[in-house]
Amino acid sequence: MINAARHELLAKVAAMYYEGDMTQSDIAAALDLSRVKIYRLLKEAREAQVVRVLIDWPLKRSPALEARLVERFGLEQALALQTGATDSALLRRQIAQLAARFLESLLADGARLSICFGSTTYEVISAIRPDFQANVRVMQATGSLPHALKEFDSSALTRQLARKLGGEARYLSSPLLADNAEAAAVIREQAVVRHALEQVRRADIALVGIGDLDPATSGFVRAGVAGSGQLRSYRERGAIGDMAWQIFDRAGQPFPCELNGRIIGVTLDELSALPRTVAVAVGLNKAAAIAGALRSGAINVLCTDEATAASVLEDGM
Amino acid sequence: MINAARHELLAKVAAMYYEGDMTQSDIAAALDLSRVKIYRLLKEAREAQVVRVLIDWPLKRSPALEARLVERFGLEQALALQTGATDSALLRRQIAQLAARFLESLLADGARLSICFGSTTYEVISAIRPDFQANVRVMQATGSLPHALKEFDSSALTRQLARKLGGEARYLSSPLLADNAEAAAVIREQAVVRHALEQVRRADIALVGIGDLDPATSGFVRAGVAGSGQLRSYRERGAIGDMAWQIFDRAGQPFPCELNGRIIGVTLDELSALPRTVAVAVGLNKAAAIAGALRSGAINVLCTDEATAASVLEDGM
DNA sequence: GCGATTAATGTGCAAATGCACAGCAGCTTC
DNA sequence: GAAGCTGCTGTGCATTTGCACATTAATCGC
Known part of the structure; x- marks a missing residue:
């Protein structure tokens, strides 16, 4: 001093x-x-910081919290939005916007982007500016659902995003969920599917959301992929969250359950192997799931809000 | 914007x-x-103030003077800045910084802050760190002027401050000055106005400046609310200062004049009733006005500099 | 007191910046 | 379609800034 x-x-x-x-x-x-x-x-x-130049971002962040997240979980980058929003829908939209701005800064011409669809990633994609163009190849990283829930219609969203970005779409022409692990294996072996998944593994960037398996709100239930009783029992046996429809435990390790085997899409190991996986998630209730996801080592960039970030750090202690 | x-x-x-x-x-x-x-x-x-250069002044205070002010006027707290600044603009900015640091220490999450806009409070607000966040409800406590003088544009400043603090803004959608007392009464009775003023009365903290009615420098003249002749005559008849656009006499009592009745905003009585009113004012020329304001009992915390503080104490003997 | 070492200060120049001016596209008006 | 206007964009140059290096002053050990 x-x-x-x-x-x-x-x-x-x-x-x-x-x-x-x-x-x-x-x-x-x-x-x-x-x-x-x-x-x-x-x-x-x-x-000596007697003069400080402060930049007023339209979306304000918390550098201190971000730094702690980066250090604690060995991330490449963390984005923690400062917000006074109490309304959860508003908050989600703000986070989506933050994530979208970040993605835009990442997406250069010729980039290959893998998307794991969920309600959060849906919002991120909506928040990408319509005039942003980057000639990006967008790849669907998880299979499609039979019905048309707008935020889960993977192939439609893949196409929409590709068009928005002025690039091309690569579909994963497969159901998201097979009846059993054997059938899933057969499907994964199909030439088109195998090829599509190979493309997914060659992405520069992957975008995922993180779920907390809450029977009341989980995408698993809303999409009809799992029943709420099933989720409850998984949670009781140690499952803590999901990402790219794969369920994991507190340590971020794949949770041994038949559901994981029946999903057709990118796996946690494959996500880990990608050069840059961007996860977006908010909500205090998701803190434990987020901490688990970060421990898996699959995530390089986390995009969240201050309150969640603080809670995740606490959980990660 | x-x-x-x-x-x-x-x-x-x-x-x-x-x-x-x-x-x-x-x-x-x-x-x-x-x-x-x-x-x-x-x-x-x-x-556009997207980048701001914040200069950190050494904020040295004078505990002895502060204690005397507290005792003499029954304040909760006094802040008297020790400064070598001779330039009045520089001095004002330093005081604003002192007041801003103090406000920051006061503003907890969920606080409700009423603001009476003037050139001093404008500077205080500018001095609040852009990265300070507290989810504060900011309430405009005095009506708006028709023209856009930046330091008097109440609603814009209310919004700006609320955004800065990451909270929400409550506007007082009313002119500052009505043509006559009857019209002012009618305006005050309007549902939106009445409601807004009710909110103002429920604030935890109010921030006000103190003016000295000097025809040459007063905000009244600069804002076109009163003519310099008018102010001169008020002063001759015993008016000594103003706060929240309300004129008062040496004893801090409302000065009986038609202008007070035409202003739409928080009254001195209402300020007195608030749990904590913070006043910011500097300048030897303002000493008498400040002493009057302190005698009104409306102020709990005074923020000023050494020289002014000493002069106020002398006046208050 | 004297050389050695370190900190403070100034010189000179290349790089970066601020700005006047000119050019150009889009728009309105006649 | 010409003339006038407005709002952007870039060129060229004077000013301002950053910094390497030289110089001087201060401090210390002996």
Whole structure:
């Protein structure tokens, strides 16, 4: 810490420069010091944080929390939105927007993006600016449902996103859920499916949501993939969350259950192997699931809000 | 107010320049824009306050003076800044910073803050750290002016502050000044206005400035609410200062004049009833007005500088 | 007191910045 | 369609800034 008199001098020079719009030479003349000295004082003022340049982002974030998440879970990046929103729908939309802006910054021409559809990723995709163009190849990473729930209609969304981004779509022409593990294996062996999944594994970026298996709200139930009783029993036996329709435990390890075997789509191991997996999730109730997902090592970037981030860190202690 | 996409662009460029230490040419190359364009974006970002340079003044206080103020006027707390600043603009900014730090310490999540806009409170609000978040409900406590003087644009400032704090804004949708007392009464009776004023009365904290009715500098004249002749005559008849656009006398009692009746906003009595009213004011010329305001009993916390504090104490003897 | 070492200060120049001016596209008006 | 207007965009240049290096002052050990 610098002493008070110097602090005062630094602040004074900084005020003359930044608030008084004087040039360094003017200040030097006014204070009877050399120009270089003023330059050095200004530099010192910046270094000592006597002057701070604050940038007001349309979406405000919490760098401190982000840094802790990055360190704690070995992430590449974390995004924690500062928000006063209490309404959960509004909050979700804000997070989706944050994630969309981030994705846009990531997607360069020729990028290959794998998408695991869920209600959160649906919102992220909606939040991507219609005029954003990047010629991206969009790949459907999980199979399709038989019925047309708008936020779970994977192939429609894949196409929509590809068109929005001005790129091409690669579909995973397969049901999301097979009747049993054997059938799932057969389906995965089909040329089109195998080929599509291979493409998914070659993505530069994957986008996933994280679920908490809550029987009341889980996409599993809404999509009719699992019953609420089934989820309850999984949770009791140690399952903590899901991502890309794969259920995992507290440690982020695949949870041994027949459901995981029946899903046709990218696996957690495959997600881990991708260069960059971006996960989006909010809600205090999801904190444990998110912490588990982060422990799996499959995620490189987490996009969430402050409150959830804090809760995840607590859980991760 | 700029739109979100532009705001984003400005913030991005500003971050690259100020945080990423890139030169304007580098940024131009990276974003495929011309250097001049980057220069102009940076300029716009500064003007639109998307980037703000915050100077941290050493905020040294005078506990002895503060204690005397507290005792003499029965305050909850007094803040008297020790400063060598001679330039009055600089001094005002330092006081604003002191007040802002204090407010930040006061504002907890869920707090309700009523603001009486004037040039001083404007500066206090500017000095609040953009990264300070508290989910505060901000309430406009005095009506709006017809023209757009930035430091008097109450509703814009209310919104800006609410956004900054990550909370919500409650507007007082009413003119500040009615043509006569009867019209003012009618306006006050309107459901929206009545409701807004009710909210203001339920605040936890109020922030006010104190004016001295000097015809040459008073906000009344600058805002076109009163003529300088009028102020002169009020002063001759015993008016000493104003706060929340209400004029009072040496004893801090409402000064009987038609102007007070025409103002739509929080009254001195209502301020007195609030749990905590924070007043910010500096300048030897304001000493008598400040002493009057303190005698009114409406103020719990005074934020000023050493010299003014000393002068107020002298006046208050 | 004197050389050695370190910190503070100033010189000179290349790089970065700010800005006046010119050019150009889109729009309105006649 | 010409003329005028408005709002963007880029060129060219003067000013301002950042910094390497030289210089001077201060501090210390002996």
